[in-house]
Amino acid sequence: MIPRQGHLLIDENETTIGYVTSGGYSPVLKVSIGLGYLINKIKTNKIFVIIRKKKISIKTVKLPFVKIQN
Numbered sequence: 812m813i814p815r816q817g818h819l820l821i822d823e824n825e826t827t828i829g830y831v832t833s834g835g836y837s838p839v840l841k842v843s844i845g846l847g848y849l850i851n852k853i854k855t856n857k858i859f860v861i862i863r864k865k866k867i868s869i870k871t872v873k874l875p876f877v878k879i880q881n
Contacts, residue, residue: 812862814845814869821866822855831860839877845869 814834822828827850834845845860859866 812865812867813843814847814860814862814867818845819861820847820849820869821859821861823857823859825866828855828858 813836814831816831816833818831818834819827820829820831829847829849831845831847834843836842837844847860858869858871860869861867
């Protein structure tokens with residue numbers, strides 16, 4: 812499932828903590844990726860995105876998604 816603009820980001824208590832700003836499929840990484848904003852400092856390790864009423868666990872990473880090798 813691909814995260815899309817406007818999808819909610821929630822924590823393990825199902826509290827809204829942010830939203831997706833953009834998303835799509837990465838042919839380089841061969842996975843769905845997205846960018847989003849978190850409303851406050853998050854003190855949780857588990858973040859989920861709601862897609863079609865389903866709670867999907869996500870992995871957070873710092874930008875850039877792909878390291879460029881020289």
